[in-house]
Amino acid sequence: MFVNSTNGHELQSKMRGFRLDRFRGNPKLAARGPPGAFVDPTGTRSRPIRSESIQGRRERSKITTTEVNVMAFSIESPAFRDGDRIPDEYVRDGENLSPPLTWKEAPQGTRSFVLIVEDPDAPSGIFRHWGIYDIPAERDRLPEGTTAGAKTESLGYGVNDFGNPRYDGPQPPKGHGVHHYHFRLAALDVETLHCGEKAKVADILDRAKPHVIAQAELVGTYERA
Incomplete structure (x- = not known):
């Protein structure tokens, strides 16, 4: 009514x-x-x-x-898609090469990048496989095997949890199930982090956190039977 x-x-x-x-x-x-x-x-x-x-x-x-x-800022690899298995040439028991990576849509104000690779499924907690910093803002990629061999670029390499200042690929314990490897790229508002040559990846991450403008992530998986 x-x-x-x-x-x-x-x-x-x-x-x-x-x-x-x-x-x-x-x-x-x-x-x-x-x-x-x-x-x-x-x-x-x-x-x-x-x-x-x-x-x-x-x-x-x-x-x-x-x-x-x-969300517009993204990272990917021509070697594997997000959520896929990491090919053998990029694992520690294989050729142990860092995979090729590309990114796009970095935000305004970006002055450098830092890349961290972590495995949160490790038995002892987060295990860091790679840390590379002071990546120039004009770059949009890292080629395959970036930290293999002699250092030829002015990029900063962190000491990973294997004790090496380079990339070390997946090597989970046998029978421990599928591990997830997070390739985290952060855009920073500073050109350099002023880290020493012996800085650990965890220390680089702590120094970068206050300067993060945006982050992008790619996840690969690996399992050893």
Whole structure:
């Protein structure tokens, strides 16, 4: 049943008047502040719920925008797709070469990159296989076998958990199941991290964290039967 709009407005006005009269005549309700207000538990101040809700939506909007920008930054490898098995030439029992990597859509303000390769499935906790830093901002790739042989570039190499300043591929314990290797590339707002030659990958990661603008990730898997 439809209600006449004029009568409907009159009814709404009466209801609002009733609520206000009820509020004014009740000391307990009056102590809580006007209808639609959030009362501070200390009793010292109140603020409208609507204003808080709008502010919260604005903050969530900012977070969503940031996430969209970060998602545009991506890393991949022509050797394997995200979630696929890492080929034998890139594991420690094979040729132990670092896989070729490419990335795109680095955010504005990027002045360098750092790449960390971690295995969170290791029995002793996170095991770091590779750390390479001070990668120039204009680069968008690392070729196969980047840290193999003599050092020919001005890239910084961290000491991995095998104790080597280079890439060492997957080598999980036999029968331990599938391990996941996270190739994490971070865009930084500084050109160099000023790390020493003997800096461990974990130390490089700690130094890079305050300067991270965005991150991209590629995951490969490997298992030794």
